[in-house]
Amino acid sequence: MSAATPAHAESAVDILSAEKTYPDGTQALLPVDLRIAPGEFVTLLGPSGCGKSTLLKMVAGLLEPSDGRLLLWRKPVAQLAETGKKMAFVFQAPTLMPWATVQANVRLPLDLAGVPRAEADGRVADALALVGLSRFAGALPRQLSGGMQMRVSIARGLVVQPDLLLMDEPFGALDEITRHKLDAELLDLWQKKGLTVIFVTHSIHEAVFLSTRVVMMAARPGRVVEELHIDAPYPRGDDFMVSTEFAGYARQLQDSLLRASATQFAPEEVQP
């Protein structure tokens, strides 16, 4: 999979000078320009308050940019349906309905879209099989561990057969071991399904391990400071995690994060 994005290629996501300033003058995000090609795995990496979640929510249509435009397959976000493409959003928390079974939770987007029950149940079974939770279709969310709940949340995202998967620090609340396991599973799914993924995280290691491209962001004000292509081949296993190549990328991101953090204490000059 090539990470390069030639200018003439089809693009899945176009972020055109999108920015977010709240009415009280708080600058959550300075103008961002970003083009993401179909099939890319792009990570938005940065500390808290850098606007990475804000940017993701603008791509999802949950937040309106105060200026600039966001296009999905060359259509405004709100008109995604016209492109025939589908988007799924995975939240930081599992965000499941506690009163509904795993199966009913995963079926929710299909129910909301009016997919007939028989077809929906088949697709739910497939999605649960993909995340390895077929045995737990009848369980309630509270009977599952945090990692399993997150898998249900991902299954709920996959069940709509998305072209674009947006993930807002999905594994942030999990322990390191579970997180790495889910990271590996996610990469597997991404390759199998040919998804386009935008993934938000504050973990440098997670970003390097997963992405074709890392977009480094900094806080106060939130902005993009650097883009880094991770040119390691997939599938990436544990060997990659301990390679000098991996360490090099991590170091590079670490350095730019430090540089970016240093400027945040500088006086007004960072304000445009």
Next chain:
Amino acid sequence: MSASPAAPAVRPPMPGLGTASRAAPAAAQQATPREPAIAQATKAGTAPAPATGPSPRPVPWARQPRVQRVMYPLLVGVVVLVLWQALVTGFDLPPYLVPSPLLMAKTLVTDFAPLMLSLWVTVKITVLAFVVAVVVGVAVSFLFVQSKGIEMALFPYAVLLQVTPIVAVAPLIIIWVKDPVASMVICAALVALFPIISNTTLGLRSVDPDLQAYFKLNHATRWQTLVRLRVPSALPYFFGGLRISSGLALIGAVVAEFVAGTGGTGAGLAYQILQSGFQLNIPRMFAALLLISLTGVALFVLMAWATRRALGSWHASETSSD
């Protein structure tokens, strides 16, 4: 939706007598392969364990929390009754001051027919008022959550209704409404209404914001969001309101009967208490009082049961106690 057999059990089986008798043959066969080896060893080494159920150590019957929850208050009740009886007989208290529990029980039997008739009247008013309060309260809550403006405009009046003592309003209602039962139902419903409104409104509003965003992302209609998200989210609050409201409906019914007075219109339990007071028939007064209390307890138990049925499997308030 039926739970798949592979799904984990909702709650661990109670290690009771049933488990013991069922598990005894398994112990004889050196336990099932699912038993941990260590548990087998210890059980085989010690005395013939009567129970090798899913829980390794059977709790004695009298020390199970479920049994204790019933046993302890029952014990207190028995002690109080025995003391009461002893005091009345010991000090030779006259029955028109303090009747003994035995006399009270006897009165319950001798005056069974009129007391049951009165109980029926009171229960009827209570239940009708409760149903009216639930229907009206839920309807008002749905109206409130439609817009902040509606709530802002109407909520003060709901409060006004709540803070005005029903005893003060009841005479007016009884004059206005011709039918005595209807007038008493209205009085009791007014008392029971507020907790339903405030709890259900709060519940309909307290939706997980991320889930709400998820519904929005999936272009859910207003109706879908209401039925699939708001109503289930509101259920725990609604049932909390039901518990409070059911008790208030009974209080309202008794107060309304008192205000309606001895006109002979509705012969409820409150009427019995008034009558007994005039006639200094204190045992009967106590018997009527006991019936009112028991009705309240029955309502509370019924509501607790309904709450458990509706939320038992998923809501923290019902699952944490296990």
